[in-house]
């Protein structure tokens with residue numbers, strides 16, 4: 472059984488439907504990428520999973536639980552870590568305080584968890600007492616990812632983790648994502664940069680206009696530029 476399953480999902484915001492019947496699954500140990508043009512609904516997929524969009528019909532199951540319409544904190548408790556696309560750290564709080572927020576109501580082994588996650592991100596270890604606003608863009612994304620994994624979730628959802636980063640900072644984040652997968656986490660990655668996403672992922676979904684236009688092996692898609700072009704720009708491109 473897949474770790475995460477979206478079945479015929481229709482969701483959006485208020486009265487506006489953004490996703491028009493999405494079927495998507497993430498199996499244990501996979502990195503699955505969602506790519507697609509701006510406004511296709513990629514962030515709405517992750518928002519729907521974590522209870523931050525309105526589900527109109529369809530079903531979302533995670534680790535055997537039906538999480539459709541569940542409040543966000545309960546979904547997080549079941550083991551989903553989420554790094555949103557925007558505003559993903561509290562600028563005025565220290566790096567350490569941001570990490571503590573990622574623990575929610577976990578009270579055991581707080582120091583051990585903070586220590587382990589900072590070992591994975593030595594880039595921000597020496598800045599643990601500084602406010603997040605003094606971090607570079609790359610360091611800030613690392614903090615956002617660190618906060619999402621500190622509770623040791625089963626699934627990590629990353630929404631455009633490398634957006635607005637320099638190529639070098641993006642590359643070091645990509646290395647971290649691969650390390651996190653080696654630790655046994657399953658990852659759902661929303662990414663603008665098609666090559667980067669497909670390079671990282673095992674499988675990919677191309678989302679266009681709130682529908683899945685393609686699903687398949689990431690490397691196969693990466694090796695088929697004509698197909699990619701057709702998916703992104705239409706049949707006659």
Ligand SMILES: Nc1ncnc2c1ncn2[C@@H]1O[C@H](COP(=O)(O)OP(=O)(O)OP(=O)(O)O)[C@@H](O)[C@H]1O
Pocket residue numbers: 484489507508509510511512513514515516556663
């Ligand atoms: N919180 C929200 N409230 C209302 N409408 C929203 C909200 N977030 C997104 N939308 C709308 O939903 C549609 C899809 O947006 P979404 O953010 O899911 O696209 P995306 O594929 O992530 O785009 P991008 O690549 O620009 O991040 C857009 O029309 C957008 O205006």
Ligand SMILES: [Mg+2]
Pocket residue numbers: 513514515556630631
């Ligand atoms: Mg988005």
